[in-house]
Amino acid sequence: MELSVYLKEQVALSDQFLTEIDTAFSYEELPKGYRLVEPYSMSKKLFFVEKGLVRSFYFKDGRDITHHFTSENDFLASIDSIFFGQESPYGCELLEPSVVRTVNYDVMQQFISNSLELNSLVQLFLLKVTKSFSDRLFSIQFQTAHERYNSMLKVYPNIFSRAPLGHIASYIGITQQTLSVIRAKK
Amino acid sequence: MELSVYLKEQVALSDQFLTEIDTAFSYEELPKGYRLVEPYSMSKKLFFVEKGLVRSFYFKDGRDITHHFTSENDFLASIDSIFFGQESPYGCELLEPSVVRTVNYDVMQQFISNSLELNSLVQLFLLKVTKSFSDRLFSIQFQTAHERYNSMLKVYPNIFSRAPLGHIASYIGITQQTLSVIRAKK
């Protein structure tokens, strides 16, 4: 979905303002494997995924761990960099050829700091992030690997055809071997 | 710390506006065990803990699980109720006699929707919540029970003299027995 269409759905903005925002974002069609953000770097960019699939990840004891999947019609940004002004361990890469809209958050901040509507959009974004963390915490704390696998299927029904098993396994907090076993017996 | 002092530290507001906000909050000294919010209810109240310790909790398979500890100088609210307008499984109770300031969020919303400064305060609150969830997810996913115990000691140095063992155990995602064993050997 196009950014402008998405914004129109989410928040009430004048057409003129909407266009202004829309043109502030660049438009790029990028190949599979492309790195939007390098791990352990500072990136104040705000991304909107119009098409495709993005994975954010980090390294823990040399292992590559999936932190989040971002698919169509969602924003993506480094909270550490933008809100806390510090380097972020999370990198972002495309798992599919994708269409990505990008803007520097400083530019966006100009718009936001003059608009209560955009402020509520930021709030909404943060609430979604919070909710997603909260759900995953619950999931890791109380669900078995098998239950988490089922939850994953519900939230991302076709993820298994879009991302390699190892990336999915680390996202739900298990090893690739365990995920393979779980998937087999069902 | 008093609410008004805290607010002054966090965000730039005129003295008049500050007073207006401050008087909107009630002031209550409440006894240990007092329930600020019942589990599985809807509460649009925003609390600020000036003194004492609050525990939010929920039930999972009949067990009482600690969701969060809120101590001095922090806000507390039901995200489910306020932002998603739905009943929340989380209840809140006082672990110590506490001083609590309370306001209905609808009233607060009046202030917020006219103030970009307060909007940024809401953002800050949500960011802190997000960060705390993110840290705990990492903790549960990668740290052993023993490491989580150590982290707990760092974040809440005196929690063991303020809250019963079982409440702390469920917060860090282990059983009371395991926590007891961990604490013994060190």
Add this chain to the structure above:
DNA sequence: CGCCGAGTTGAACTGAATCAAGAAACGTGG
């Protein structure tokens, strides 16, 4: 005194990790 909730300790059990090895799928160049 004796009860009661909170904390401790120990034995048996278990879900998932680790280690290791092989099978399948994938893509790139000849």
Add this chain to the structure above:
DNA sequence: CCACGTTTCTTGATTCAGTTCAACTCGGCG
């Protein structure tokens, strides 16, 4: 279109951290 190397996926044996269940200790209080 096939051959070869690389990545991805599967399967099995072993190990371990933490749970469960159950009994026991301790301090406070009616």
